[in-house]
Amino acid sequence: MPSKATIDRVQAGKDQLQFITCGSVDDGKSTLIGRLLHDSKVIYEDQLAALARDSAKHGTTGNDVDFALLVDGLEAEREQGITIDVAYRFFTTLRRSFMVADTPGHEQYTRNMATGASNAQLAIILIDARKGVLVQTKRHSFICSLLGIRHVVLAVNKIDLVKYNKERFDRIVGDYMAFAAGLGFTSVVPIPISARYGDNVINQSDKTKWYQGPCLLDYLESIDIQSDVARQVFRFPVQWVNRPNLDFRGYAGSVASGSISAGDEIVVAASGRTTRVKRIVAQDGNLPRADAGDAVTITLEDEIDIGRGDLLARPNERPEVTDQFAAHLIWMDNDPLVAGRNYILRIGTRTGVAGSITAIKHRIDVNTREHLAARKLSLNEIGFCNVATALPVAFDPYEVNRKTGSFIVIDRFTNRTVGAGMIAFPLRRATNTATAF
Amino acid sequence: MQQSGCRVVRSCLLLRQGYRPKRKRCAKWHLTNNNSVSKKNHMLPKHLRRLEAESIEIMREVVAGFKNPVMLYSIGKDSSVMLHVAIKAFYPAKLPFPLLHVDTTWKFREMITFRDETAKRLGVELIVHVNKEGLERGINPIDSGSALHTRVMKTDALKQALDLYQFDAAFGGARRDEEKSRAKERIFSFRSAGHVWDPRNQRPELWNLFNTQLLQGETMRVFAMSNWTELDIWEYIMLEKIPVVPLYFAKQRPVVRRSGATIMVDDKRLRLQSNEMPEMRMIRFRTLGCYPLSGAIDSDATTIEDIVAEMHTATVSERQGRLIDTDEAASMEKKKWEGYF
Numbered sequence: 001m002p003s004k005a006t007i008d009r010v011q012a013g014k015d016q017l018q019f020i021t022c023g024s025v026d027d028g029k030s031t032l033i034g035r036l037l038h039d040s041k042v043i044y045e046d047q048l049a050a051l052a053r054d055s056a057k058h059g060t061t062g063n064d065v066d067f068a069l070l071v072d073g074l075e076a077e078r079e080q081g082i083t084i085d086v087a088y089r090f091f092t093t094l095r096r097s098f099m100v101a102d103t104p105g106h107e108q109y110t111r112n113m114a115t116g117a118s119n120a121q122l123a124i125i126l127i128d129a130r131k132g133v134l135v136q137t138k139r140h141s142f143i144c145s146l147l148g149i150r151h152v153v154l155a156v157n158k159i160d161l162v163k164y165n166k167e168r169f170d171r172i173v174g175d176y177m178a179f180a181a182g183l184g185f186t187s188v189v190p191i192p193i194s195a196r197y198g199d200n201v202i203n204q205s206d207k208t209k210w211y212q213g214p215c216l217l218d219y220l221e222s223i224d225i226q227s228d229v230a231r232q233v234f235r236f237p238v239q240w241v242n243r244p245n246l247d248f249r250g251y252a253g254s255v256a257s258g259s260i261s262a263g264d265e266i267v268v269a270a271s272g273r274t275t276r277v278k279r280i281v282a283q284d285g286n287l288p289r290a291d292a293g294d295a296v297t298i299t300l301e302d303e304i305d306i307g308r309g310d311l312l313a314r315p316n317e318r319p320e321v322t323d324q325f326a327a328h329l330i331w332m333d334n335d336p337l338v339a340g341r342n343y344i345l346r347i348g349t350r351t352g353v354a355g356s357i358t359a360i361k362h363r364i365d366v367n368t369r370e371h372l373a374a375r376k377l378s379l380n381e382i383g384f385c386n387v388a389t390a391l392p393v394a395f396d397p398y399e400v401n402r403k404t405g406s407f408i409v410i411d412r413f414t415n416r417t418v419g420a421g422m423i424a425f426p427l428r429r430a431t432n433t434a435t436a437f
Numbered sequence: 438m439q440q441s442g443c444r445v446v447r448s449c450l451l452l453r454q455g456y457r458p459k460r461k462r463c464a465k466w467h468l469t470n471n472n473s474v475s476k477k478n479h480m481l482p483k484h485l486r487r488l489e490a491e492s493i494e495i496m497r498e499v500v501a502g503f504k505n506p507v508m509l510y511s512i513g514k515d516s517s518v519m520l521h522v523a524i525k526a527f528y529p530a531k532l533p534f535p536l537l538h539v540d541t542t543w544k545f546r547e548m549i550t551f552r553d554e555t556a557k558r559l560g561v562e563l564i565v566h567v568n569k570e571g572l573e574r575g576i577n578p579i580d581s582g583s584a585l586h587t588r589v590m591k592t593d594a595l596k597q598a599l600d601l602y603q604f605d606a607a608f609g610g611a612r613r614d615e616e617k618s619r620a621k622e623r624i625f626s627f628r629s630a631g632h633v634w635d636p637r638n639q640r641p642e643l644w645n646l647f648n649t650q651l652l653q654g655e656t657m658r659v660f661a662m663s664n665w666t667e668l669d670i671w672e673y674i675m676l677e678k679i680p681v682v683p684l685y686f687a688k689q690r691p692v693v694r695r696s697g698a699t700i701m702v703d704d705k706r707l708r709l710q711s712n713e714m715p716e717m718r719m720i721r722f723r724t725l726g727c728y729p730l731s732g733a734i735d736s737d738a739t740t741i742e743d744i745v746a747e748m749h750t751a752t753v754s755e756r757q758g759r760l761i762d763t764d765e766a767a768s769m770e771k772k773k774w775e776g777y778f
């Protein structure tokens with residue numbers, strides 16, 4: 001039966017991979033993404049017809065279809081011929097569904113790259129085969145590493161323009177590996193491609209017989225992103241208290257990492273109070289357990305004081321709780337960061353936290369990774385800072401947990417998001433916290 | 438199941454000062470169900486579970502972070518999924534916000550029937566808003582043209598309703614995969630006073646740490662379904678057995694060809710030209726809007742399974758049938774600047 005087959009096919013399911021593409025202007029990012037969308041048939045006939053029209057008008061590829069125009073979004077940037085923001089694209093194959101954060105390669109847009117990288121599990125770093133590893137390549141790699149990306153594809157693009165030359169490819173790979181050694185990537189997979197002509201993108205190219213590895217899409221479909229969060233310890237930031245009447249008090253939130261089952265013992269990080277999970281409530285019935293990523297509502301055995309912003313954990317695996325910590329900070333606003341000034345922080349579901357950056361220990365040159373003395377942080381600069389909060393907050397180091405180790409900085413007057421932080425370590429333990437029970 | 442809490446509020450903007458229709462909140466804090474045994478006979482596949490959980494998280498964030506949210510309900514498939522997910526998000530509490538339908542008065546009749554039935558079936562509060570002034574001036578998609586009609590009856594009407602009820606956050610069902618200019622849209626899309634959208638003035642969104650702070654007069658549009666694709670929507674509808682407007686399913690319907698599109702003759706207001714002869718064709722719709730602006734496709738897909746199978750092999754995008762987009766390449770972006778979504 002065809003309908004049964006359709007249901008089975010959908011239910012067999014697939015997982016999702018979020019990745020980011022990084023490269024300098026004209027390295028071929030848009031062309032590559034356009035080709036992935038096109039060849040995986042996300043682009044429909046009417047869009048192709050529009051593309052053919054647009055290619056004639058704005059294209060850079062002569063009489064050929066310019067795939068880059070498939071992904072250039074806003075009118076303003078189309079006129080300027082540059083990409084000015086983060087765009088999210090989707091395509092799907094039988095094995096995986098993909099979400100691509102497409103970020104611009106401009107010097108001043110560290111902010112956008114960090115945004116795109118913050119939820120990505122993998123980065124495709126593009127290199128123009130004619131130019132090799134550039135200072136921008138190093139910057140992009142550093143930002144990916146800082147934001148916690150552990151898997152990199154080094155896409156050596158425009159391989160057609162260097163006559164599919166193996167030595168050229170090997171030299172670039174060698175240069176990159178030497179540089180990337182200190183960045184903590186778990187895997188770096190180099191692939192020679194031509195985004196424009198499709199070599200090694202969807203299919204193995206017969207022009208690079210010397211290359212034995214997978215083509216790009218095969219690799220993206222098969223890379224093991226063993227949900228790292230599943231293996232981490234249990235963390236549950238309480239997002240909203242669900243209290244429809246006197247008989248029900250549930251704590252709604254998304255499991256940040258690990259898993260929890262009914263009956264398990266939990267602790268409220270800030271207060272140190274412990275109790276057990278009574279039920280994991282869902283519309284379809286109670287669930288026996290909830291895993292990382294699940295959005296659930298839990299009820300507890302005892303009535304203890306819990307509200308939005310509390311972080312729940314297991315008693316033997318507690319997060320840090322403190323009002324002072326050290327963190328990497330990416331500045332995202334035109335007004336520079338001023339040490340000592342008050343800001344609003346958001347850490348997990350804890351919003352509206354009064355805080356200040358008490359000291360800028362050093363600024364990091366994104367190109368060389370050099371540490372420089374700094375009194376302020378300007379737009380797109382990255383610093384290592386001490387942060388103090390008015391109340392103790394619960395967190396994990398960002399390296400250990402991206403969900404519970406990140407925070408944003410909000411300006412108190414404009415409400416703009418002015419900074420993004422990744423916590424490195426606590427500076428002192430909070431004194432007013434009951435850690436025993 | 439408690440159903441009497443449902444109430445349909447019809448509002449028209451009276452320009453007289455100080456007029457504000459009363460909106461009675463339904464008994465939203467009622468339990469919708471008691472201790473239930475799992476009636477689930479399937480597990481959602483991983484990618485749909487992720488999408489559902491992400492949308493739930495966003496919806497809860499809005500309820501925790503804003504004073505007076507509303508869900509824009511357009512009756513279409515995306516709205517159906519959004520509403521279905523929302524009910525899960527707040528279970529066992531009732532939906533903690535009303536639905537708002539901006540009615541241009543040119544929707545398919547079956548859409549309106551479906552809308553009212555849905556509100557009743559789910560026991561949710563529904564506000565229907567019409568731009569009365571536009572109606573009085575006789576703005577319509579046929580004589581006024583799609584651009585003016587959309588601006589007055591949709592964009593202006595939406596802004597009127599948001600101002601009238603002073604909603605500070607409005608959920609929309611738009612997806613990033615729908616159209617190029619939407620690929621860059623934030624999940625929390627910031628609008629300065631007067632509902633102005635400026636792509637250069639959007640807040641960076643890192644991790645799941647949304648910035649929900651607003652100053653007086655500022656509002657937020659929240660696209661909780663941003664990362665769903667059209668295929669995800671249909672697959673989810675199929676597995677969760679979500680009711681949708683019957684117009685999505687193929688059936689013999691009376692149609693004419695107009696401006697290269699297949700338009701259904703839904704009522705007399707279409708005013709047939711002498712060369713237009715309605716014929717019965719097996720058609721369905723991939724997107725629904727004002728009927729004179731919605732193009733049908735030829736299809737034999739009479740069940741959700743058929744639609745999903747058709748989607749797996751579709752060669753034309755869903756927006757092709759939507760006449761408001763074809764004006765010019767960047768028309769959707771222009772509409773956004775004006776405040777349409």
Ligand SMILES: Nc1nc2c(ncn2[C@@H]2O[C@H](COP(=O)(O)OP(=O)(O)O)[C@@H](O)[C@H]2O)c(=O)[nH]1
Nearest residue numbers: 025026027028029030031060068158194195196
């Ligand atoms: N020969 C060749 N040209 C390419 C390739 N990839 C991209 N290009 C061209 O390089 C130019 C810049 O590409 P684009 O995708 O717009 O770069 P972006 O700025 O990184 O998005 C365009 O003219 C492309 O057609 C490739 O693999 N080979």
